[in-house]
Amino acid sequence: MILIIHFDFNNLVVSSTTLSITTDKEALISLKSQLSNNDTSSSHPLSSWSHNSSPCNWTGVLCDKHNQRVTGLDLSGFGFSGNLSPCIGNLSSLQSLQLQDNQLTGIIPSQITNLYSLRVLNMSSNRFERIMIPSNLTNLDELQILDLSSNKIVSRIPEDISSLKKLQVLKLGRNSFYGTIPQSLGNISSLKNISFGTNSLTGWIPSELGKLHNLIELDLTLNNLTGIVSPVIYNLSSLVNLALAANSFWGEMPYDVGHKLPKLLVFNFCFNKFTGRIPGSLHNLTNIRVIRMAYNRLEGTVPPGLGNLPFLHMYNIGHNKIVTSGVNSLDFITSLTNSTHLKFLAIDGNMLEGVIPETIGNLSKELSNLYMGGNRFNGSIPSSIGLLSSLKLLNLSHNSISGEIPKELGQLDELQELYLDGNKISGAIPNSLGNLIKLNKIDLSKNELVSRIPISFGNFQNLLYMDLSSNKLNGSIPVEILNLPTLSNVLNLSKNLLSGSIPEVGKLPTIATIDFSNNRLYGNIPSSISSCLSLEKLLLSKNILSGSIPKALGDLRGLETLDLSSNLLSGSIPIELQNLLVLNLLNLSYNDLEGAIPSAVVLTLGLCLTIGLLLYMKYTMVKVTATTASGQLKPQALLISYDELRLATEEFSQENLIGVGSFGSVYKGYLSQGNTVAVKVLDTLRTGSLKSFFAECEAMKNSRHRNLVKLITSCSSVDFRNNSFLALVYEYLSNGSLEDWIKGRRNHANENGLNLMERVNIAIDVACALDYLHNDSETPIVHCDLKPSNILLDEDMTAKIGDFGLARLLIQRSTNQVSISSTHVLRGSIGYIPPEYGWGEKPSAAGDVYSFGIVLLELFSGKTPQDDCFTGGLSITKWVQSAFENKTVQVIDPQLLSLIFHDDPAREDTNLLIHCVNAIMGVGMSCTLDNPDDRIGIRVAVRQLKAARDSLMKKSDIRSPTKSYYLINNAKVEI
Template sequence: MPCSLLLLLFILPYYSFFSLLIGVSSATLSITTDREALISFKSHLNNDTLNNFLSSWNHNSSPCNWTGVLCDRSGQRVTDLDLSGMGLSGHLSPYIGNLSSLRSLQLQNNRLTGLIPNQIGNLLSLRVLNMSSNMLEGKLPSNISHLDELRVLDLSSNKILSRIPEDFSSLKSLEVLKLGKNSLYGSIPASLGNISSLKNISFGTNFLTGWIPSDLGRLHDLIELDLILNNLNGTVPPVIYNLSSLVNFALASNSLWGDIPHDVGHKLPKLIVFNICFNYFTGGIPGSLNNLTNIQVIRMASNLLEGTVPPGLGNLPFLRMYNIGYNKIVSSGVRGLDFISSLTNSTHLNFLAIDGNMLEGVIPETIGNLSKDLSTLYMGQNRFNGSIPSSVGRLSGLKLLNISYNSISGEIPQELGQLDELQELSLAGNEISGDIPNSLGNLLKLNQIDLSRNRLVGGIPTSFGNLQNLLYMDLSSNQLNGRIPVEILNLPTLSNVLNLSMNFLSGPIPQVGRLSSVASIDFSNNQLFGGIPSSFSNCLSLEKLLLARNQLSGPIPKDLGDVRGLETLDLSSNQLSGTIPSELQNLHVLKLLNLSHNELEGAIPSGGVFQNLSAVHLEGNRNLCLNFQCGPRGQGRRNVTLYIIIAIVVTLILCLTIGLLLYVKNKKVKVEAAAASEQLKPHAPMVSYEELRQATEEFSQENLIGVGSFGSVYKGHLIQGTTVAIKVLDTLRTGSLKSFFAECDATRNSRHRNLVKLITSCSSVDFKNNDFLALVYEYLCNGSLEDWIKGRRKYASGNGLNLMERVNIAIDVASALDYLHNDSEIPVVHCDLKPSNILLDEVMTAKVGDFGLARLLIQGSTNQVSISSTHVLRGSIGYIPPEYGWGEKPSAAGDVYSFGIVLLELLSGKSPTDECFTGGLSIRRWMQSTLKDKTMQVLDPQLLSLIFHDVPSEGPNEQLYCVDAIVGIAISCTADNPDERIGIRDAVRKLKTARDSLLKLSNESPTSTKDTKSYMHDSGK
């Protein structure tokens, strides 16, 4: 036997022994390492969260016996760590990377902060990594891609600020990838399409941009695709609709567009959730969705969908949510609303929203047969007529009922009082008549009721005192009468709005009881009399108190000075007497104090809000003391003298001065107005009151075009056949005479194709011998720009203004301002530029009108300044430049600011006073934040739909670049500092450059484009 063999036989028994010994030592070392790693993990946590859950974690026992720890069968290695939902706080220890045999790490639903340590990448055996619902931040560790065994990666609901790493595609075993509710940015990596095992992708509620990669269409086992609440744009790749395994398909709240395939229900037969709301999808509602008998959620609201609701909704027995609100869905024929009846087969239906469409007809009685689980029913802003079906009272699970802004008539059904679970009831903006049913007082869980803008009569039910959970009540703009029930002034939860304005309520205001939390009280425009209760001082959270246009008398309570949060106090047009309480000076946040047209007397306080002339209105109180002059003539003389001084300097015309002097001497408004009107005689003869009365068919409501700050505008036909717009000034309204003068001064020497032409005027008396003032303008048949922006006017095709038309309108308006500022004989500042003051003629040429607040300018040695010396804030809220609020005089730069806001509104479709602009967010900041990569999110949906319908496939991006350029012009016009704004002439030049770019896209010539306005007579309301 060879020596080597003998040696092997000798060593072999000992080899087994040493091998076992070495193995035991290695295992002991490994469990020791795991123990130290876990102890380090514990040391990085805050002590206040350890006592209850991790008290067993100590050096004296095996980790395998610790809370949340699992070991392998031999007890030699830690394989699972599950500390989910234990409320742990603190940081993650980097030593967690020493748990080299760990297969599952679950730390979700805690309060962990700080970074995810890179050492996570050392856990090469890890299959499940779940740290969701914490407060982790920083970037995603790139070395997570080293975890070849990883099946589940869930880091959702944290504060991670990062791109999605491209090399995540190396996680070939990954099935679940959840990164939603973080701050991820950048695009979705196309390489994710290489992870063929992926079943769940959840990236919702982030800041991801770009298109949805078509590569995701290779994920044939994908069950969930959740991309909601991002900044994605483009169309959905067609291959996505071929992922037949999809159960949850959620793309809501992005900027996606394109038609939804009509056969989507056939291609995605397993769908349970279909959520595409808040995008720009077009086409019709796919009827194939109604073949998905297991579907539970269909959400398509706030898109650009058209057509009718397809048949077959009765095939969806498990449907829980059906939301198609705010599209362009119509109903046709007498059976157009049958789809409501078919939903009675969906016995689990909980949420139904069909509001904001063009549905019309009578709501069927079968609506009462809908699911008893139905808790939310939105039907507002359609064209429903008829009455509210009494069967609605059978929907016993209803918590929200909104049928507002339709054409509903009839009475409120008593049966609504049977909806015991109802929390919100909104029937506003209809034609509902009759009394308010007492049964509504049975809705004890109600927290919001809005019955405003109807034709309700009778008294306010005292049963409303039972609504002890009410937060908001609006009964305004009805025909309610009787007294204000004391019961509703004792609702302790009423913390938002109590609005009873625009009714016929009478009697004294009861003592205010327990409304300590209410923010706004509006009792204006009623017939209330008696004194103002001092108990309003109990409303410690009150921000607005509006009691104007009643018959209230007596003194203003001093106690109102205790309501320190009051921002608006309007007591105008009453019969209040006595002095102005000095305590009102204590209201340091007061922004508007209107005490005009009362019988107040004595000295005016000088502190607090009274230091801001633009915030205080005291006109019409003849006995107030000012400049040490008291009595009925002191205030009047001062105002008349001011008018005379302004008029002399502004016009430098002798006849106007004579007219004003005659006004001082005779105190006749008509003499002064006639002098101003006389200036128009060289251009056109004045017309008589009788001629204007006949031209407007006795100023009938049918001919009423609109109501402005100082009067009403009527359409009329003069004797010679000319169609005109007649602005009748309200001579009783403060400032109307000044408006008349301003309009005459500003327009008599102004001639420009983009200014509304003033034809003539009328200064006379009416048949009651009252002063009558009117201005006669050319009539512009296509209404105001505001009507087009708000969608009140459209072409016969149903379309609104396209991008080229909006640019042309902007150029027209800017050209008018350029003329007024730079080329007019005497430069003029408009002071009130806004969409309602921009009118459109038969070929959609824009013209600027309404010069009631205009100011003439003189050229100083340096900058333009206003002749006027007044510091009263001029313009309309939202369009007023910030410097006017600081006391600066009207200027050309102020008009440029207003023009910039109009330009932003023209593109976005949103008013600068939209309710979404709160908390320091303005339309300027909102639009500025979207430049370059988020433009589609803020564009007017009417405009966006035209961009993607009317241009070639490569056109939208090119048009969006032009939109970005125009937004940039608007931003330059609206700088807070007037010195930083561009001039209006520069704005015209830049807008024309943008228009030329659009022309190149459409291969039109500059001369022909202006006549793209030759949609001519294709307009309608």
């Protein structure tokens, strides 16, 4: 036997015509060497893997009956980290490889395709980032199960996957697969399970999938798929699970889908754009478990037949346009009492009318979630709801429900969330609600409740959120609810008739928002509020509070909003308020205060340096407020929700996608107010996205300049998957990015693109923006990622810098500016990064100047720094430099040259125009010197560029790309 041995990064790879248990052992030992286990409480789970024993006795290893070869390897659930050794490919008799539920990283090696006998390949629930499957995928012709779900794989689905003729299970969900679904999948007749959910797939569902007559599961949820679902999909009578939720499918669901898919147990079509009626035939599938159609555009009534579904677990038709009809229109709720296993019922967000039937209490004793909010229910809340003993969430908000809160709700021992807000409920809050000791959210706001807040609310030892605002509650604030240690989100008692003094609130150390505004509270503001160290919003306006503002409020370092307006406060404004470094709204108006707002607070609020303090006399008392030119302290930022952005961008559709960056995607959107905006959605799973979000907010909140893209607002929320959602909303600039213009993807007035004057003006706009950031911003800012794709143009071709996701603030240290960032991570984009960043230098203004110089050279040469011609050590700077001393014309963008020459190289003013470009190229060269100390400052660059423009304006006016003019004896002459 001849062995050929290759050494590759300590991985022993063996190829041979005859492999044995010995080579299997070596491959497994190599595999073990790259695996680590973080559990130090016990011995290594692979401690039995030793050179002194047979692999057939090792943990997780299975051999054939003669112990000649390893046929199975199961290392699932051990929590291993590390990489998968390419030596895995030497286990050529392996039939089953199960590595799921670990923390393996890196790539799935291509050597996997050497496992010709493999039938089961399960690598799900790891952290693999790529899959290196070459064209010899056909080698795995025995493969029956391929499960790569729950990794971080970024790839297309290989087109030649259809060569796996015996494949039955294909699970690729919860990754980052992109592109379209291969039509060739329709050729794998053995397929029973296709699970592609939670990826970035686009396009339509291939009609070829209609040939898969053995298909049991088709899961395409949470992708970017679109179009009408092909009718052939509804003919796959073997389907048990059909899940197309969270895409952009449209059209009508066949009303007879239940007849065509008689084996269906799961029907999940929610979060799409389906129209038409609820398919009534689904109510005839007596074995069905899940029916989900929420968040579509369905109309009509709820079809009859819901009483036929004894095994139903979930019924969700929320957020459609479903209506009721007739006297017994809500009888479908009664029909569901036959579904004795029902756990989830959602009919919210429709147009259902009528009185909730008392029979609702006869629903399944397993029911845990009941959503009925956002309809037109009237009458009172049935007391029978108290019989739903397993209920964890009850939402009846935003209806027209009247009457009192039934005391029987206090019997719901498992209840965790109670939403009755936005109704016409009257009477007192029953003391029995205090029995709900598992409650963590309660919202009774916007009703007509009277009397006192029950002392029994002090029993809510798990409460996170309480909103009792906009009622007619009276009496004092019970001290008991201010002693709830878990209350960490919101305590809102505003817009009531509460009186008395504010009790000590120091036992709410994690509360984020306290709103006691619009009541009749009197006395002093308790200093103990300073113990609420997590407080972000404190709203006490429109009360009768007196005394001075406690100095201790200055200890609330995370406070963003402080509204004490319209009270009887007196004395001086505490200087300690200057410690509130993240404050963005301060309202002290309509009090008897005197003195100046601390300057640090004014600056924190991001008001103009030109801010003034308005002092005026009233009843001989001095009152102080801060004002901008509009007479307001600071207009409150536009508040925007995830749902508003989802609607504005049409479900973040591909049609509205206008750009993809390092940390997210940008969509064009139309707000309900009529504004057109650009919505940057951060990819919260991508490392660094959260830092990017905060960097952009921090850089932009105090920056105001005509050449900076205006940040309108931000959104920090959760999406419909309950995942973190971060977005920044910017003004929309209709002329796209400078990159589009340089690469010829846009035209302006003619086919030649940007003319000379437009390019010069763009260069000056960008330079002026950097000059502001470096020299005139209160805290100097470096952009760190200046490039043409981050320079946008409005309808007047004014250039504005955007994308401050890598921006860094600078502080002064002696005479030098240094970055506040302590990281040495390389920042920027390849081709635009200054050389010193590669040496570990921190971001600096000189670094931005270098990037600007590259942009300038690209703008006038038409070549990107990554152009294919720049090889063998040649760069855009060296290329321009080589022509700079001889013929600059050689490096000028040919499109620009055609405008300059106008097809007549003998024109007399050509040299003047070339001289102007030559001067601008010189600025670019001065900005891109290797040594940052030798580069010119951005303010010098602005001055030189404006001088070039002035020279150009004196010689010709070429703003029109089709005509040129000269000034002859002060008269404009067209040529």
